[in-house]
Amino acid sequence: MDKILVGLFSIVGMVFTYWFFLMKKEEVVSVQDSMDSSGSPQVDIFVDGGYSPDTISIPLGKTTKINFFRKDQSTCLEEVVISDFKIRKYLPLNQKVSVDIIPKNKGSFNFSCGMGMFHGKLIVK
């Protein structure tokens, strides 16, 4: 009996893990809703166990300021890499680090931590 229960527990655990981590929905945040004092679009991303928000829609051809705030002590997240824009930045703990991005093409551009464990996405429209 206990073996059947443990077998079920294993299968449910695997299915749950797949659903929980690999089937999450994408919530897109648009930077058009937030402007800095110079009128440029900007977005604040909190780095804490991942990126929040992790999918951001940014406008084509405009300078968008992305402000990263790292709250997570994990060394995994101490760097952010936006390789399509040739950006690799060290994120000191509890400090704001801004990067300016001017997308020249439409599309989806991934960003990640230095080790490629945590991911986010910039969608250029």
Add this chain to the structure above:
Amino acid sequence: METNKLTNKVTKKTFSIKGLHCASCIRVTERALKKTPGVKDAVVNLATQKAMVTYDTDNCTPEQLAEAIDKTGYILELEDTSYAEASESKEKELKKLLNKVNVSLGFGLLIFWGSFPVLMETAPAIFRNFFFQLLLATPVQFWAGYEFYRATVPALKHRSANMDTLVALGTTVAYIYSTFVTFFPEVIINLGLDPMPYFDVAVIVIGLILLGRYFEAKAKSGTSQAIKKLIGLQAKTARVIRDKKEVNLPIEQVKIGNIIRVRPGEKIPVDGVIIEGESSIDESMITGESIPVDKTKGDTVVGATMNKSGTFIYKATKVGAETMLAQIIKLVEEAQGSKAPIQRLADIVSSYFVPVVIMLAFLTFGVWYIFGPSPAFLYAMLNTVAVLIIACPCAMGLATPTAIMVGTGIGAEHGILIKDAESLETANKINAIVFDKTGTLTKGKPEVTDLIVLDKLEEYPSSGAKPDQEDEILKLAASIEKGSEHSLAESIVKEAENKKLVLSKVEKFKAIPGYGVEGWLNKQKILLGNIKLMKKNGVRIDSTQVKTTEKLEMDGKTVVYIAVDQKALGLIAIADTIKDTAKDALTSLKKRGIEILMITGDNERTANAIAKKLGVDRVLAEVLPDQKENEIKKLQTAGKKVAMVGDGINDAPALAAADIGIAMGSGTDVAIEAADITLINKDLKSVTAAIELSKKTMRTIKLNLIWAFGYNVLLIPVAMGILYPFFGILLSPIFASVAMASSSISVVSNSLLLKRVKIL
């Protein structure tokens, strides 16, 4: 943002301010800063667009300063974290980490002593007490291991996971089971199990993983040393001359047009042009070229290079972000932020890795519990913990970027600037290199190589008796060519000037395009040009002279005749000399199996002659500048991976069309923009070095990836117990943590080994 600590509370920081245009902007922003509570002093500089603020950290924060500036309509930049600040913050984090390692491993060893079957007999009774072990294990689990939980909880909120999640899960399972055994041993006994806790597993695993992380962080800092070195090259002050007095100014305050004095042994502060004096300058830190360069009035100097011998005064032409050093730093930073195509697979695997490992852990537990030997629960639990602990996604994530960082850094140290990781990867696949001839393979400055007297000069002396016939011919040629703008004319005039010949004034000078020039001197008509000009004017050239001309042309030289009153007096051969390192560089590239091509606008005979001397495989002659791009495309269509080496300005379209564009001897914006690889020095061996660097870096990346993938693909099944049915081998979670910690370190260390590679 640069920081200067004055006291514990009062600090001085420099912030960039955006939007400053005039003196009134300075007043407004300074007033706003000074009015902010806690600010002791604020100085805003229009030239550098920076504010130096002295403030009390108890009563004021950078955010408050930014808010105050924001209200005035300007922007105070908080994000410009200096490298010094970043490294200080990293140092602090490392120190904390080391403390945690010491405590974890110290306590871990005590628990191990009290719980390991044979060793425990020698341990004091208190170490064998489960409650005492719990007391030691708890701070390690929740204080030292806090960062695993700290990363796991928010990650789970985002429905994502990383290595911390695996460690947190694995050690928590071991800790909770052990705590249960400690408090309720009878329950465990009733289940038919030996009531032994596994605090040592939880604690030592945490200690070893933190130790691995400490070494990894140390090693990783070595991969970004090149940028730190480059930033360290910057001079701090400049000796600016104002009202005939020398003033020492911080480098940020130097403006374009400032006159600066540099003394022997001093660093040149910014880029500029020498206006007085001469010196020998060590530019090795920028170009990688070890021999100092002599510079005099009119020559350009580069900021951060070292003045060796003389004192000179120069005018600043580029400051701040415009200097060559700043451009190099920007380029290297960008290259290190880019991603190599080879990394794509690792990225895809990394994004699924942790969830898949958790699924495998569930599978391991189920399979061992159902099919495993007795005590099945313990086997299932320990093997599940081993699976969670041994998986190392970090090694995959570090495999490519660490090697790219070291590779691009080494390049920068040798004057080889690589635009991005993709260029570094593509350079490895190049099998044909097209070299532009003029200025790339040759010095780009034609020189007189031969002067042959064809007829006696007695009838045409210009001064004194018994003239030197060669000198007289050169003097005549230079006198007439002085009015010409042709590059060949320049070489003849230069040769005459070198011999200190006094030139005569020529009348009725006329350039005949495609032929040469003519003019009058002492009522005699002088012709200077090619054989066609001679024939056109009825000058007789005999067959011996034609043969001489052909022979010189076969040597890659351009021949001009000089005739006076329809009589050929002599001929001058001019050639663009081949660079000293050209032949060796091309030979070493050919040894690597790369086909060498030369592209030039020269006629085929001259081009072939130079190609033969250099050992070029194929010549693309009589190609006009706008046709070079097409020639590159033709080669690509024929299946070649082509690199084009040129000067970066005239060859921009060809450089852009090639798979890899290599711009030589230039750090200008145009060259950097067009090229994938920019060679700051003019040494052709740097082309070989760039290819070699690419090959070595790619080899390191491949090794890293094989190791990172191989490690996980082989050891995860071992941790799951795949070897148990055949050999009875199981992996202890403690061994799993050793393997995991050393896996990332191996990858980073392998990348650091690149530093030992010799590319020149």
